[in-house]
Amino acid sequence: MNVNRIPQTRIRGQLASVARLTLAAGLICSAGLASMTAATPLGAEERRQVLNVSGTGSVALPVSYAKITLSVSAVDRSAAAAQANTAKRADQLVTMLQKERVGKLQTESISLRIQSRQPKNGARITEYRSMNRLSFRVPVARAGELLDKSVAAGADLIRSVELRPDDEAAKEARKQAMAAAAVDARDKADVVLSALGLRAKQIVQIDVNYQANNPVPVRQLARVQESLTPVLGGEANITATVRMTVGY
Numbered sequence: 001m002n003v004n005r006i007p008q009t010r011i012r013g014q015l016a017s018v019a020r021l022t023l024a025a026g027l028i029c030s031a032g033l034a035s036m037t038a039a040t041p042l043g044a045e046e047r048r049q050v051l052n053v054s055g056t057g058s059v060a061l062p063v064s065y066a067k068i069t070l071s072v073s074a075v076d077r078s079a080a081a082a083q084a085n086t087a088k089r090a091d092q093l094v095t096m097l098q099k100e101r102v103g104k105l106q107t108e109s110i111s112l113r114i115q116s117r118q119p120k121n122g123a124r125i126t127e128y129r130s131m132n133r134l135s136f137r138v139p140v141a142r143a144g145e146l147l148d149k150s151v152a153a154g155a156d157l158i159r160s161v162e163l164r165p166d167d168e169a170a171k172e173a174r175k176q177a178m179a180a181a182a183v184d185a186r187d188k189a190d191v192v193l194s195a196l197g198l199r200a201k202q203i204v205q206i207d208v209n210y211q212a213n214n215p216v217p218v219r220q221l222a223r224v225q226e227s228l229t230p231v232l233g234g235e236a237n238i239t240a241t242v243r244m245t246v247g248y
Contacts, residue, residue: 055187055242057178057179057239057240060237065137065164066163068162071157073132074129075115077128082127083128086132093134093150093154104136109132111133112129112130163233174238186244201248203244206244207242208243
């Protein structure tokens with residue numbers, strides 16, 4: 001057949017048909033690929049279903065000692081004089097506390113800083129403030145007595161009085177609180193999954209935290225003397241939280 005004698009309109013029609021067939025084939029192939037992709041199973045990581053729960057546990061135990069933090073300070077226009085004054089009074093305080101056989105007596109910090117003030121209608125005055133901070137432990141029953149004696153011996157600021165349980169008892173209470181929190185978290189997970197007709201397969205992640213709350217005063221100690229600073233005893237709560245991620 002002589003190609004040159006075929007009308008151009010017929011050639012263009014045949015080319016258009018081929019193009020339509022090619023396009024249709026491409027669309028069919030694309031649709032097939034899309035269908036295959038949608039039918040491909042998800043990976044294990046993509047299919048993982050998890051439940052996040054948290055549980056708490058708390059153990060109450062009586063406080064047994066008070067950690068008292070005090071400071072002695074002095075202000076003077078001379079840095080050396082301020083430090084000397086503070087050191088003298090701090091030495092008197094330490095001597096008294098050692099005689100009283102307090103526990104874990106230690107220096108928390110020693111500081112010296114410049115401060116300035118300007119009286120009305122007067123020139124600015126530059127001074128030095130020296131400060132020594134001490135801490136010690138005593139049975140709760142003696143806390144009020146030792147506070148008064150410390151002030152008499154030179155302490156000019158009671159920074160804190162922390163009522164705490166026995167260290168070994170607190171350590172054991174932390175274990176009990178964490179165990180109770182873990183059981184609480186697992187029980188919550190079981191209840192939720194069971195209600196939905198599901199079951200736990202594995203524990204994916206666990207986070208544990210605990211804290212000791214300040215005791216709530218419940219009674220006042222008998223006064224040894226009229227000037228005794230009242231210190232209240234009570235209970236300390238050791239609380240633990242367990243956050244758990246459970247796969248199902």
